[in-house]
Amino acid sequence: DTEVTQTPKHLVMGMTNKKSLKCEQHMGHRAMYWYKQKAKKPPELMFVYSYEKLSINESVPSRFSPECPNSSLLNLHLHALQPEDSALYLCASSQARDSTYEQYFGPGTRLTVT
Amino acid sequence: GQSLEQPSEVTAVEGAIVQINCTYQTSGFYGLSWYQQHDGGAPTFLSYNALDGLEETGRFSSFLSRSDSYGYLLLQELQMKDSASYFCAVRDHKDSSYKLIFGSGTRLLVRP
Numbered sequence: 001d002t003e004v005t006q007t008p009k010h011l012v013m014g015m016t017n018k019k020s021l022k023c024e025q026h027m028g029h030r031a032m033y034w035y036k037q038k039a040k041k042p043p044e045l046m047f048v049y050s051y052e053k054l055s056i057n058e059s060v061p062s063r064f065s066p067e068c069p070n071s072s073l074l075n076l077h078l079h080a081l082q083p084e085d086s087a088l089y090l091c092a093s094s095q096a097r098d099s100t101y102e103q104y105f106g107p108g109t110r111l112t113v114t
Numbered sequence: 115g116q117s118l119e120q121p122s123e124v125t126a127v128e129g130a131i132v133q134i135n136c137t138y139q140t141s142g143f144y145g146l147s148w149y150q151q152h153d154g155g156a157p158t159f160l161s162y163n164a165l166d167g168l169e170e171t172g173r174f175s176s177f178l179s180r181s182d183s184y185g186y187l188l189l190q191e192l193q194m195k196d197s198a199s200y201f202c203a204v205r206d207h208k209d210s211s212y213k214l215i216f217g218s219g220t221r222l223l224v225r226p
Contacts, residue, residue, distance in 0.1 A: 031212070042201055042216035043157060056213060090156060097212035100205055101147045105156040 003027075004106035006091050012112045015081060021109045023074040023091030029104070031055075031097045032074045034066060035090040037108070043090055049074060050097045081113045116140045118202055118217035125223045126192055134187045134220045136202035146178050146185040147203040147214070157201065160187070189222070197224045 004025045013019050023032065031050050035043035048056035049068040057066075063085075065077040074091055088110055092103040118138045126132040136146065145164035149157040163169055163178035163185060175188040189196055199219045206213040 040219075040221075042219050045213050048212060050212070058213075092157075100212045100214050101145055101162045101203070102159050103157075103214065104159065107156050 004091055004093055004104050006089075006106035006109055008109055009107065010110045010112075012114060013078065013081065014114055015083075017081075018077070018079045020078065021076040021089055021091075021111075023076075023106055024072055025093045025104070025106075026072055027093065027095075027104065028071075029093035029095050030071060031094045031100065032068065033092040033094075033103065034074065034076050035092065035105075036085075037088045037090055047076075048097070048100075055097060078111075081111075083113050086111055086113045116204060116206055116215045118204060118215065120200075120202055120217045120220045122218065123221045123223070125225060127225050128192055128194060130192050131188065131190045132192060132222065134189075134200050134202075134222065136185050136187075136217055138183050138185075138202070138204055138217075140183075140204055143180065143183075144205045146176070148176055148187045149201045149203060149216075150198050151201065151219075152198045155198075160200075192224050194224050194226070197222055 007022045034046040037043045046060045047066045052068045063080050067075040088108045090108045091106040094103045120136045147162045148160040151157040161176040168177045173190045178185040199221050201219045202217045203214045206215050
């Protein structure tokens with residue numbers, strides 16, 4: 001099983017809402033990533049978790065809050081977002097941090113902030 | 115810092131061969147990865163080259179020259195479904211980081 005799943009597929013939220021994005025993998029991977037991708041741009045790294053601990057935070061605004069409840073799950077909690085946060089949010093995993101060159105991506109959550 | 119350069123767009127005919135180049139500037143280098151992303155889809159890992167030379171996987175091959183800081187992705191017997199964006203990527207060497215740095219992407223259009 002080389003699948004990373006993400007829910008929901010689409011999300012529309014107002015600037016005062018609180019919502020969460022979910023990601024799951026069952027490949028036994030110990031590194032998990034959140035990316036933000038705007039149209040016609042490469043993925044932009046937000047967070048890296050390694051063995052359920054936050055390894056990298058790319059100076060992401062505090063309105064984005066990651067959580068890794070266990071080795072298979074990764075959440076991204078959203079609060080008080082801005083319209084410019086509208087993007088495709090991708091989750092990925094790799095066997096370990098050292099295997100970051102080979103990442104498996106989920107289908108993404110298309111987020112629209114109104 | 116790290117930077118990667120690849121052409122923004124490439125057009126080719128179905129059945130043909132196309133090469134997508136990537137040049138990189140890095141303070142340290144582990145290897146070069148390639149990813150494919152269809153419109154509306156997720157990036158998919160294609161290949162990784164840590165050593166010089168050509169790696170072949172079916173219709174796709176990837177090449178690396180560490181001395182030239184250059185690599186390419188070669189797609190043979192092009193099919194319409196190969197129309198997608200292709201990203202080269204390197205691992206960030208800064209502060210023992212495990213961040214993958216992506217190029218800006220090459221949009222491949224395959225014409226009938």
